[in-house]
Amino acid sequence: MKYSSGTATALAVACALALPSAALAGEAEAKSLLKAMSEYLAAQTAFSFDYDTNFEIVTPDHQKLLLASSGTVTVNRPDKIRATRSGGFANVELIFDGKQLTILGKDANAYAQADAPGSLDHLIDELRDKFHKPVPGADLLVSNVYDELMQDVVDVKDLGSGVIAGKECDHLAFRGKEVDWQIWIAQGAIPYPCRYVITTREVDQAPQYSVQISDWKTGADVAPDDFKFANATNAKKIEPKDLSDFDELPSHMILGGAQ
Numbered sequence: 717m718k719y720s721s722g723t724a725t726a727l728a729v730a731c732a733l734a735l736p737s738a739a740l741a742g743e744a745e746a747k748s749l750l751k752a753m754s755e756y757l758a759a760q761t762a763f764s765f766d767y768d769t770n771f772e773i774v775t776p777d778h779q780k781l782l783l784a785s786s787g788t789v790t791v792n793r794p795d796k797i798r799a800t801r802s803g804g805f806a807n808v809e810l811i812f813d814g815k816q817l818t819i820l821g822k823d824a825n826a827y828a829q830a831d832a833p834g835s836l837d838h839l840i841d842e843l844r845d846k847f848h849k850p851v852p853g854a855d856l857l858v859s860n861v862y863d864e865l866m867q868d869v870v871d872v873k874d875l876g877s878g879v880i881a882g883k884e885c886d887h888l889a890f891r892g893k894e895v896d897w898q899i900w901i902a903q904g905a906i907p908y909p910c911r912y913v914i915t916t917r918e919v920d921q922a923p924q925y926s927v928q929i930s931d932w933k934t935g936a937d938v939a940p941d942d943f944k945f946a947n948a949t950n951a952k953k954i955e956p957k958d959l960s961d962f963d964e965l966p967s968h969m970i971l972g973g974a975q
Contacts, residue, residue, distance in 0.1 A: 742874030746888045747866075749874070750899070753907045754862035762938045764790040765908075766931045769801075769852050772923035780921060791857060794835045796943040799851060810851065811945050812839050818945040819849065821959055825949055828956040835859070847956055853927040856909050865899075868892040877903070880910040881930055894918050908932045 757763075771783040785803030795814035801807075807822040812832070817839065820827040832842050837858050844850045851857065858864050871891035878887040878900050885900035886907075896915040901907050913926040 743872040746872045746874040746890075749886050749901055749907070750865065750888060751862050753899075753901045753909060754860060754865075756907050757856070757861055757909075758859055760791075760793070760934045762790075762792050763932070763934045764788065764938045765929045765933065767852060768928045768930075770924070770926045772925065774919070774921040774923050778921055780923065785852075787852065789853075789857075790938060790941055791836065792938075792941070792943065794859070795839075796941075797836055797839070797851075797857070798941055798943055801852060811943060812836075813943040813945075816945075817842075819956070819959055820945070820951060822949075824960075825951045826954050826959065827945070827947070827951045828954050828959045829945075830956055853912060853929075856912060856927075865890070865897070868894070880928065883910055885910045902932075906932070906934075 766786070766788050768786045769784065771785075773781050773783065775781065783803065783805075785801050785806075787799060787801035789797065789799045791797050795812070797810070797812050799810045801809075809820040809822065811818045811820070815831065815833045816829055817832045818827055818829050830847070832839055834842075840851060840854045840858060844854070855861065855864050869890050869892050873889040875887040875889055875898075878885050880900050884903050886903055887898065887900050889898045890896070895917060898911075898913045899909055900911040902910050909929055911926065911928045913924055915922050915924045
């Protein structure tokens with residue numbers, strides 16, 4: 717069905733007016749729900765999930781393009797992770813055993829390794845700041861999610877309930893100094909994050925990045941993993957700087973436009 721611009725605007729206004737006044741308040745409740753999720757995540761020594769991401773980019777003529785990818789994450793706190801990501805431009809796996817980081821480019825059949833002893837928090841910082849290869853949804857993997865997410869937050873809203881893949885969730889919205897973000901947290905005794913959306917206001921056309929989580933497992937339900945790299949495909953070892961197309965943004969595109 718196609719809507720005229722006037723109809724679309726009217727629908728948007730009607731939806732905004734339909735929001736109950738309570739949904740536009742509830743700052744304390746929203747913070748409490750986010751804190752409960754953070755404490756639940758920190759208490760899990762082992763967890764795994766599948767995820768789907770959507771990464772929006774904007775071309776010079778203001779066309780929005782959506783890049784989609786999927787993957788899996790397995791974590792064993794405090795210092796082990798295995799993560800995969802498959803998209804239209806890359807098929808990669810990241811493995812960390814507490815001491816050594818391995819990044820495998822499956823399509824190129826090449827891998828890079830680096831010593832990075834320390835916790836998962838330290839690894840996430842190293843990947844972002846040193847290797848410029850962030851982990852999808854890394855904000856949700858650190859030991860204190862609440863403190864990480866609440867940095868620079870200036871506005872908080874509890875938007876009531878939402879449903880993600882059939883799971884009823886609490887829908888919270890936050891505004892920071894440069895970005896807006898929303899999170900949907902599963903209701904009940906297992907408050908895991910179901911969807912996380914970041915909107916970058918400082919970039920033209922305010923592109924979004926979203927992570928949707930499914931098949932959440934913890935404890936004994938998590939498949940065992942020794943988090944060691946086994947070079948089963950006889951992949952070639954290369955330097956980390958030479959491992960291309962690891963990020964969700966392919967090498968032939970740039971933020972704010974396309975080549």
